[in-house]
Amino acid sequence: MRFQLTEEQRALRDGTRKLLDGRFGRDRLRAAVDEPALDRALWRELGAAGFFALRLPEEAGGVGLGLPEAVLVFEEAGRALLPGPLVACELLAGVVDGVAAGERTAGLCEGSAEEVLWEHPADCDELILVEGGGRDARDAPGRAEGVYRSAPDRVAWTPFASVDPLTPLARVTDFPRGAPLGGPDPSRLRREAALLTAAQQVGSAVRTVEAAVGHARERTQFGVPIGSFQAVKHLCAQMLVRAEMARSAVYAAAVTEGALDVTGAKLLADEAAVRNARDCLQVHGGMGFTWEAEVHLHLKRAWLRAARWGVAAEAEEALAADLID
Amino acid sequence: MDLAYTEEERAFRARLRDWLASVLPTLPARPDPRDWPARRAYDTAWQRMLYDAGYADVHWDAAPTIRLIFLEETERAGAPYVGANFVGLLHAGPTIAVEGTPAQRQRWLPPVLRGDEVWCQGFSEPDAGSDLASLRTRAVRDGDDYVVTGAKIWTSHAEVADWCELLVRTDPDAPRHRGLTWLALPMDAPGVTVRPLRTLAGTAEFAEVFLDEVRVPAGNRVGAENDGWRVTMVTLSFERGTAFVGEVVACRRVLGALARAARANGRWDDAVLRRRLGRLNADFAALWRLIQWNVSEAAAAAAGRGASTAPGGSGGVPGAGGSVFKLRYSHARQELYDAAAEVLGAGALDAGHEWVADRLSSLSYTIAAGTSQIQQNIVAERILGLPKGR
Numbered sequence: 142m143r144f145q146l147t148e149e150q151r152a153l154r155d156g157t158r159k160l161l162d163g164r165f166g167r168d169r170l171r172a173a174v175d176e177p178a179l180d181r182a183l184w185r186e187l188g189a190a191g192f193f194a195l196r197l198p199e200e201a202g203g204v205g206l207g208l209p210e211a212v213l214v215f216e217e218a219g220r221a222l223l224p225g226p227l228v229a230c231e232l233l234a235g236v237v238d239g240v241a242a243g244e245r246t247a248g249l250c251e252g253s254a255e256e257v258l259w260e261h262p263a264d265c266d267e268l269i270l271v272e273g274g275g276r277d278a279r280d281a282p283g284r285a286e287g288v289y290r291s292a293p294d295r296v297a298w299t300p301f302a303s304v305d306p307l308t309p310l311a312r313v314t315d316f317p318r319g320a321p322l323g324g325p326d327p328s329r330l331r332r333e334a335a336l337l338t339a340a341q342q343v344g345s346a347v348r349t350v351e352a353a354v355g356h357a358r359e360r361t362q363f364g365v366p367i368g369s370f371q372a373v374k375h376l377c378a379q380m381l382v383r384a385e386m387a388r389s390a391v392y393a394a395a396v397t398e399g400a401l402d403v404t405g406a407k408l409l410a411d412e413a414a415v416r417n418a419r420d421c422l423q424v425h426g427g428m429g430f431t432w433e434a435e436v437h438l439h440l441k442r443a444w445l446r447a448a449r450w451g452v453a454a455e456a457e458e459a460l461a462a463d464l465i466d
Numbered sequence: 467m468d469l470a471y472t473e474e475e476r477a478f479r480a481r482l483r484d485w486l487a488s489v490l491p492t493l494p495a496r497p498d499p500r501d502w503p504a505r506r507a508y509d510t511a512w513q514r515m516l517y518d519a520g521y522a523d524v525h526w527d528a529a530p531t532i533r534l535i536f537l538e539e540t541e542r543a544g545a546p547y548v549g550a551n552f553v554g555l556l557h558a559g560p561t562i563a564v565e566g567t568p569a570q571r572q573r574w575l576p577p578v579l580r581g582d583e584v585w586c587q588g589f590s591e592p593d594a595g596s597d598l599a600s601l602r603t604r605a606v607r608d609g610d611d612y613v614v615t616g617a618k619i620w621t622s623h624a625e626v627a628d629w630c631e632l633l634v635r636t637d638p639d640a641p642r643h644r645g646l647t648w649l650a651l652p653m654d655a656p657g658v659t660v661r662p663l664r665t666l667a668g669t670a671e672f673a674e675v676f677l678d679e680v681r682v683p684a685g686n687r688v689g690a691e692n693d694g695w696r697v698t699m700v701t702l703s704f705e706r707g708t709a710f711v712g713e714v715v716a717c718r719r720v721l722g723a724l725a726r727a728a729r730a731n732g733r734w735d736d737a738v739l740r741r742r743l744g745r746l747n748a749d750f751a752a753l754w755r756l757i758q759w760n761v762s763e764a765a766a767a768a769a770g771r772g773a774s775t776a777p778g779g780s781g782g783v784p785g786a787g788g789s790v791f792k793l794r795y796s797h798a799r800q801e802l803y804d805a806a807a808e809v810l811g812a813g814a815l816d817a818g819h820e821w822v823a824d825r826l827s828s829l830s831y832t833i834a835a836g837t838s839q840i841q842q843n844i845v846a847e848r849i850l851g852l853p854k855g856r
């Protein structure tokens with residue numbers, strides 16, 4: 142058992158971090174807040190760098206890596222707050238034309254969710270609906286289980302002001318099912334979507350620990366750095382504990398690909414991202430409450446991710462059921 | 467990054483599983499938890515069985531994966547826990563293995579492995595708990611001996627221990643951390659008095675130990691004189707980093723039992739309780755993954771250092787990551803037994819029930835081996851690099 146990053150995995154993580162630092166640094170993040178339309182040039186650059194083709198076999202022009210590598214890359218995306226239909230494009234690369242190269246984008250909707258949400262509705266070239274495939278009671282028998290495509294211009298939707306300024310959202314009111322999509326089955330799509338979402342939550346949770354710790358070292362009050370106060374220290378320590386718990390759970394789920402491992406990992410990663418962002422905001426004081434600080438962007442994206450691909454209540458029920466199964 | 471076991475590891479698991487199946491039915495009934503001498507006899511007899519079968523040194527094996535397999539299998543089979551051997555096997559022994567001289571390793575390690583000798587830990591004092599470096603028990607060099615005078619407190623298993631890992635002050639004039647020394651104290655030496663203390667669980671789990679001009683041979687010093695703080699950090703990192711690992715497996719078993727009990731008595735219909743148990747399932751699963759991560763890290767570090775696999779070798783000393791684990795584990799354990807109380811309903815008031823006894827003892831986990839507040843300070847200062855302060 143070698144539950145550690147290999148040299149290659151470390152290099153992939155570091156390379157991704159560098160790539161995102163260069164292409165989507167703080168200035169780009171801020172600019173994107175004012176102009177949330179998807180940056181197609183950036184998307185193509187990511188495509189060219191192999192971001193979406195990571196798990197495609199080499200014969201198909203992909204990088205030929207596995208889920209653990211995708212998780213490491215998505216952790217970095219979460220850390221950088223990279224916006225866009227990332228999960229959808231990663232999972233549909235090789236299935237929907239042009240997605241692997243970053244030339245076209247695809248959206249992925251959870252058909253069994255209470256309300257079907259669509260991320261980046263104005264920027265998707267193709268929309269895919271996943272129905273069934275969960276342990277959820279709402280996946281009522283008789284309901285069509287499968288993965289369907291639809292042309293975005295035939296889907297009826299109502300936009301609303303997304304809480305995350307970088308992720309425009311819409312409610313889908315009518316989804317005309319086109320041809321079933323060949324390729325991954327619904328349960329695998331859901332599982333992998335949940336895992337990649339959880340990986341981004343881990344990246345965000347780790348980033349907010351660093352931000353809090355960085356601020357706590359710099360900011361002085363009462364003549365000393367606020368990080369020397371135990372109340373602040375203990376907030377930071379708990380942030381690290383949450384991030385480390387979530388990280389080991391997410392990495393393990395990437396290795397086992399087990400449905401319950403993913404469910405538990407998503408639950409802990411959601412909690413780590415949301416609570417760490419809140420604690421980070423607290424450590425930043427008044428500055429944390431401003432539009433200028435990045436903390437609110439982490440919190441809002443964390444809320445959004447926590448609401449997708451399995452919410453806490455469902456996860457806890459599934460994990461409880463597992464105890465007596 | 468993988469979680470796969472090697473051929474050799476799988477063979478070890480299979481062999482151990484067979485052995486457990488053959489010996490566990492032959493064990494006598496577990497003794498009354500209040501009867502310490504009987505507990506000692508039971509725990510050391512079990513250790514002896516492990517020794518005879520070749521499993522005794524598994525906690526000190528430099529292949530930590532083997533240890534995880536051992537813990538998983540023994541727990542799954544319902545084998546006895548280390549019990550009175552906790553200190554000797556899980557932190558005094560490993561400390562001597564890393565810091566002792568060859569002669570010291572030869573003297574102290576085999577009896578621990580055979581279950582012949584039991585150790586206790588004499589660090590805390592009435593006025594030195596969290597602030598351990600302020601301890602006052604004095605040791606004055608006199609010829610070939612140290613003469614030790616002072617008092618220790620909260621010494622677990624002191625009543626039945628043969629040896630004590632004792633931290634004493636050898637240089638009162640040096641800065642606090644610099645004047646301490648780590649000694650192996652024979653508990654039957656003249657001048658040692660043990661006075662049991664009753665815990666909130668009603669049992670005499672720990673004791674006060676009074677030391678009145680006790681002569682300890684200088685050869686019992688582990689590490690250099692006045693270098694005891696460093697040696698103690700090694701001991702504590704074993705205690706926080708690896709000593710509780712086996713209990714996580716036990717907690718997962720209890721969690722399953724709780725769920726089944728709740729289903730049987732109807733409390734399972736309470737969604738709030740059900741969701742709590744579901745969340746604990748995620749917590750304990752993640753704690754186990756964190757252990758696997760830490761263990762793999764230690765194994766990689768040990769391989770890098772070329773550590774030997776013998777119990778006398780310098781197996782991986784766990785790092786501050788043990789504090790991250792201990793922080794979450796100690797709270798999760800308390801949450802587990804609080805949930806047990808909900809499952810039990812009025813039965814939660816029956817102190818004779820195993821889960822209630824465990825609920826009571828779980829209260830110590832956020833205190834013993836360094837309180838949660840101290841662990842948070844360690845994480846903040848040593849891992850996150852925040853400035854020291856008040």
Ligand SMILES: Cc1cc2nc3c(=O)[nH]c(=O)nc-3n(C[C@H](O)[C@H](O)[C@H](O)COP(=O)(O)OP(=O)(O)OC[C@H]3O[C@@H](n4cnc5c(N)ncnc54)[C@H](O)[C@@H]3O)c2cc1C
Nearest residue numbers: 587588589590595596620621622830833834835836837839
């Ligand atoms: C069941 C059990 C078994 C034990 N077994 C042993 C044993 O075998 N050998 C041994 O040597 N010791 C043993 N101990 C002692 C244990 O290590 C101490 O109890 C522990 O370190 C706390 O010290 P204290 O009891 O003096 O509490 P104190 O240090 O007085 O702490 C009291 C409270 O103040 C808080 N506090 C103290 N300092 C700080 C600080 N700097 N920042 C924030 N908060 C602070 C603590 O977190 C705690 O909440 C055992 C304890 C228990 C409960």
